[in-house]
Amino acid sequence: MKDIRMVDLVTQYEGMQEEIDNAVLNVIRSSAYINGPEVKSFQSELEDYLRVKHVIPCANGTDALQVAMMGLGLKPGDEVITATFTYVATAEVIALLQLTPVLVDVDPDTFLIDLEAVEAAITAKTKAIVPVHLFGQVANMEGLMEIAKKHNLKVVEDTAQAIGAEYSFSNGEKAMAGTIGEIGCTSFFPSKNLGCMGDGGAIFTNDDDLAAKMRMIVNHGQSKRYYHDSIGVNSRLDSIQAAILRIKLRRLDDYGKARQAAAAYYDNAFANHPNLQTPVRADKSTHVFHQYTLRLLNADRAGLQAHLEEKGIPSMIYYPVALHMQTAYADDRYPSGHFPITETLVDEVFSLPMHTELTNEQLEYITSSVLEYLNQD
Numbered sequence: 557m558k559d560i561r562m563v564d565l566v567t568q569y570e571g572m573q574e575e576i577d578n579a580v581l582n583v584i585r586s587s588a589y590i591n592g593p594e595v596k597s598f599q600s601e602l603e604d605y606l607r608v609k610h611v612i613p614c615a616n617g618t619d620a621l622q623v624a625m626m627g628l629g630l631k632p633g634d635e636v637i638t639a640t641f642t643y644v645a646t647a648e649v650i651a652l653l654q655l656t657p658v659l660v661d662v663d664p665d666t667f668l669i670d671l672e673a674v675e676a677a678i679t680a681k682t683k684a685i686v687p688v689h690l691f692g693q694v695a696n697m698e699g700l701m702e703i704a705k706k707h708n709l710k711v712v713e714d715t716a717q718a719i720g721a722e723y724s725f726s727n728g729e730k731a732m733a734g735t736i737g738e739i740g741c742t743s744f745f746p747s748k749n750l751g752c753m754g755d756g757g758a759i760f761t762n763d764d765d766l767a768a769k770m771r772m773i774v775n776h777g778q779s780k781r782y783y784h785d786s787i788g789v790n791s792r793l794d795s796i797q798a799a800i801l802r803i804k805l806r807r808l809d810d811y812g813k814a815r816q817a818a819a820a821y822y823d824n825a826f827a828n829h830p831n832l833q834t835p836v837r838a839d840k841s842t843h844v845f846h847q848y849t850l851r852l853l854n855a856d857r858a859g860l861q862a863h864l865e866e867k868g869i870p871s872m873i874y875y876p877v878a879l880h881m882q883t884a885y886a887d888d889r890y891p892s893g894h895f896p897i898t899e900t901l902v903d904e905v906f907s908l909p910m911h912t913e914l915t916n917e918q919l920e921y922i923t924s925s926v927l928e929y930l931n932q933d
């Protein structure tokens with residue numbers, strides 16, 4: 557049996573080595589390293605895949621979020637609501653732009669932003685909401701868009717973990733994750749569901765004006781060369797990364813299926829176990845399993861992790877510390893105990909290996925090792 561990894565990018569690469577190598581070499585030989593034809597092609601192929609009008613490639617997912625906030629013209633002191641149970645990047649860009657991050661708790665089953673908490677957090681200063689489609693499924697966007705409309709707020713979807721997931725509205729319409737709010741942001745960090753071989757990111761929108769503004773912002777606020785209309789940043793997707801992403805985009809739905817098959821194996825093995833809460837599917841969203849994250853109930857998480865490690869099985873805690881408990885984001889508004897769900901989750905969650913290359917032999921070994929620990933004596 558092959559070594560088990562949280563994410564096995566080497567085996568994935570081996571399955572398309574020739575195609576990737578040729579694409580990378582072609583870019584090198586073309587010398588069109590920045591904003592070359594590969595970037596343009598990837599952009600339009602991703603627009604087609606997502607059924608969205610505009611994709612703006614950029615350097616990473618954190619930049620995508622920052623450019624989104626800048627594109628919306630948010631001003632210091634404006635409040636932006638997001639979940640406290642997320643990766644730091646979501647709040648980081650808000651704070652960096654001197655906007656005020658307003659954190660809210662999440663749903664204990666899906667780990668997605670709690671809409672009642674969002675509504676309760678809205679003040680006269682609130683300008684935007686940033687739902688995070690955590691671990692691979694889409695937050696309740698229908699409800700969130702209603703709240704946003706009612707209070708005249710913008711919605712920026714953090715889709716770094718859910719590209720390829722699809723959301724169904726109650727009227728039967730469907731939309732891809734990241735294309736429902738005013739802006740969607742994603743990351744092509746190697747371990748993401750659509751990952752390149754370095755850093756990369758993109759911004760999505762159906763709004764022509766916003767698209768034009770954000771295209772300018774990623775390019776130094778430049779309307780034409782050496783004419784700068786707004787303060788911008790330098791955030792580009794490399795042509796080499798775009799060439800790799802084009803190849804992997806064609807496989808993204810198959811990758812999703814492979815992840816879902818691994819999740820189904822785990823679900824089945826762990827069904828009804830008193831110590832395990834397997835991932836609860838969100839209403840109206842498909843799940844693309846960026847992570848397979850369980851809650852461990854009334855059992856020793858560190859002990860389980862040590863047992864797995866001894867057997868050569870990696871596991872991770874996403875996330876061990878919520879944003880409001882981080883040194884950098886600690887705030888008198890959020891004393892310990894303020895977000896009871898998230899504070900419970902950080903002590904209970906753990907994630908098992910999840911990627912596109914897991915074999916049944918590996919899955920059987922992982923699941924039996926977990927159960928062996930939990931069912932001893």
Ligand SMILES: *Cc1c(COP(=O)(O)O)cnc(C)c1O
Binds near residue numbers: 755
């Ligand atoms: C990965 C990630 C980001 C940031 O992406 P980078 O490309 O690493 O900057 C932002 N938000 C979430 C939820 C993420 O998982």
